[in-house]
């Protein structure tokens with residue numbers, strides 16, 4: 375795919391190189407899978423294909439950053455300090471959005487928001503937020519009980535796919551006795567709970 379200069383001052387190939395430098399081989403493969411799925415969902419739900427590609431390729435940009443570096447950024451750059459009371463697993467969303475803006479020059483709020491929300495979701499989600507959240511969960515390299523059902527749902531109804539994934543993630547966190555970040559609960563209350 376050829377990028378316009380609407381979102382980024384580099385080509386897709388250049389972006390791929392920049393992203394690849396940030397992560398190991400396995401995660402890079404995951405990122406390419408998320409892009410493939412995000413483009414398919416963007417086609418299905420009439421979203422901006424280029425924005426979907428860029429958000430997908432950059433969503434895990436900070437995932438392999440040093441834990442101390444992320445912690446310092448959270449303290450220094452005005453992030454929700456409550457993040458520090460939860461596992462570092464959830465930091466790479468907000469920190470990633472910050473670094474993608476700073477280091478890659480992405481200024482588009484819809485793309486940055488999709489990166490920011492991709493791990494915990496949110497009660498308010500744009501079409502692009504939902505596409506990245508769901509694509510991350512069902513990309514072709516994913517293999518877990520329920521992934522086939524999640525893929526079917528994603529093609530049928532994107533909101534239902536958000537609900538399915540949120541429920542699945544919460545089940546998993548509860549099973550592991552993990553502390554749950556309040557925004558994950560907010561996502562559950564909006565997209566899963568019936569009343």
Ligand SMILES: [Fe+2]
Pocket residue numbers: 433434437466492493
């Ligand atoms: Fe992630």
Ligand SMILES: [Fe+2]
Pocket residue numbers: 404408433434510
């Ligand atoms: Fe991911």
